[in-house]
Amino acid sequence: MISKLCNEIFERSVKDYHIHDNVDAVENNPYKPSSLEHLLYKKNWIDTVQWHLEDIIREPNIDPVMALKIKRRIDESNQERTNLVEYIDSYFLDKYKNVKVQANAKFNTESPAWAIDRLSILMLKIYHMQREAERTDATEEHRLACSNKLHILLQQQLDLSTAIDELLQEIEEGKKYMKVYKQMKMYNDPSLNPVLYTNKN
Structure with missing residues (x-):
């Protein structure tokens, strides 16, 4: 089942990142380049780094110049x-x-890879909620609340994993078909973002 492979690789990527827990850590992808496994590991590594960039940019006293730098990095x-x-x-x-x-x-309506994208994010939520549920410096009330949320996240992971496997099975059997629309993001394109193309020097 593809979901089992995804979850195993996503879990490995998250754990690998947290060895150093640094947004500038070098990705050490253990899988063969161009393989599906390589792509899945890289996908989750990107998500994991961005997760922590999103945390950093919410620091109340962050330097505005640094905040802008991180925002641009998040966009990329x-x-x-x-x-x-x-x-x-x-x-x-x-x-x-x-x-x-x-x-x-x-x-x-949702392609397999975008469903897998959600599975990758779920792994991050599970990892961090687990840490919160086990925090020794937090109150018992906090740990209990996080444990309850973790239970829900694990159920979501199971449901989404099942849905992904069923979708791919139906595609393989010809019962469903894929149609992929490119996202066509406009804000990064200097020919489509008015702020960029009206301010050319």
């Missing part, structure tokens, strides 16, 4: 994340390109 990360999700979807499009689609096949 979002673009990289989107590109990688689309690349993963390309992997599935190629894998199932010869499947005979049934006449009554249905279109799924």
